[in-house]
Amino acid sequence: MTEPRWLSESEQEVWRAYQTATKLVGESLDRQLQRDSGMPTTYYEILVALSEATGRELRMSELAEFTKSSRSRLSHAIARLEENGWVTRRSCPTDKRGAFASLTEDGMGVVRAAAPGHVNEVRTVLFDGLSTDQVKQLGEISAAIVAQASKGCPSDPCDE
Amino acid sequence: MTEPRWLSESEQEVWRAYQTATKLVGESLDRQLQRDSGMPTTYYEILVALSEATGRELRMSELAEFTKSSRSRLSHAIARLEENGWVTRRSCPTDKRGAFASLTEDGMGVVRAAAPGHVNEVRTVLFDGLSTDQVKQLGEISAAIVAQASKGCPSDPCDE
DNA sequence: GCACTGAGGTTGAGAGCTCAACAACAGGTA
């Protein structure tokens, strides 16, 4: 790292386009979910993860891994979702340090109500603008980035 | 919107990979900049935009457009950067509503000091994991997403 | 049993973002 490996002209263009695109997509989704369902994207992702888990509950650490969230963020989020009555906490019987988060009926209802609008927004801002080939490429590129990122910190991309 | 246009199995995979990848990239960069330069990515982008402008200053509205930021966010950010002595505000002589933000010498120094580490991180988390073809594809895909997003709200992707 | 190290979670403070409300001014029309 003695000499900075600057970006070429074309790499800079790609980088800036990438930044703009991801920012637009992220903010569109955030606005849509906040407007229609009164919650940020991160909370929605938590609820979805729980809704797909067997028994609709997960250990906090697993939930953090699924949602690529830090333990701290998740803890704050679950506290907030619990206030709303969408999630409850349960301590783990076999490991007294541990805790489960589980989705309530109300929470499941919120997910079901939010899903159509959310999916529609995803289509509108992302898929509708891309060709079939580009969608495939985007999948491969994303996977490559994830793989690359995982090399940096083996088996633990999060926290401290 | 009478019937939700659900995502296919493969689209879901792409969508999840995309979310994970963009989250990892964004958080890596945020952590790196915060750790090494004591500021979030959004602030760095503001300073870079100013550093590249003629006279190293821009109208607030132009700066908001360049950085894809809301007026509100920008206003808060500039206030913070002004406290640090990296930016100064100047009112516009021809339009009394308007304001210019301009980069100070200190601010320019901060950008110069931050750039190498930032660029290196961009390479590490993004470009190093992709083939030459994939970089090209990512550029095209990003441009397509930006174009698609601009269709939604012609010539103004921000605020209110 | 006792100490030590690490893992699982929580907490509080500080910081940035969003949203809505607002103030000040520009440009046009009557």
Next chain:
DNA sequence: TACCTGTTGTTGAGCTCTCAACCTCAGTGC
């Protein structure tokens, strides 16, 4: 001049995120 509408930018409140400190407990070695 007076009014009306749209633009530019700021502000404050509420919310989420990050970071570091902390607590509790599990597993290991002695």
